[in-house]
Amino acid sequence: NAGVTQTPKFQVLKTGQSMTLQCAQDMNHEYMSWYRQDPGMGLRLIHYSVGAGITDQGEVPNGYNVSRSTTEDFPLRLLSAAPSQTSVYFCASSRGQGVDQPQHFGDGTRLSIL
């Protein structure tokens, strides 16, 4: 049981490049989300999904796209990378809401945009 797996762990991009951050979970969780973590700002929600085929915007969605074609996978796409998107990105999943269904986090992707 791998939990939430994020790839890659590290990535360096040039401004304007595009890339996809992968997230997969093997717990059959309906809910998945992407956060970015910046110093002194905690985690901010980028996009989330409550099930396959359903996505919605979080607090800071601009510059990012998501899709949820399967329950297991929730990729995050940077369309045209900007230095302001340098951050640590976390994917999380949960069966639903409630303390008996806490969010499980991946280990993060450290992304630098030059």
Place this chain on the structure above:
Amino acid sequence: GEDVEQSLFLSVREGDSSVINCTYTDSSSTYLYWYKQEPGAGLQLLTYIFSNMDMKQDQRLTVLLNKKDKHLSLRIADTQTGDSAIYFCAESIRDYKLSFGAGTTVTVRA
């Protein structure tokens, strides 16, 4: 809006108690959580409290909730070097969303 605030740093001597404080703004929050993040890792759920509770104890961890003041605290008894980490307070808001504080970096010194 949903704002969660925490102090950014805490230094504590090994064996002492640590107290991490948090304030939140959404009075409709159902659950309040404490997460721990060790270096290079994701967030791990430490403990939680339901909004109709005042206190919860779980081994070395004690969570206190003052709903009137929207104040949450996490006390770690007998702090150990392995407790050095970033601790995040989070409140549940609409649907499945969590609103996180900026995190408190706890440093345990010998």
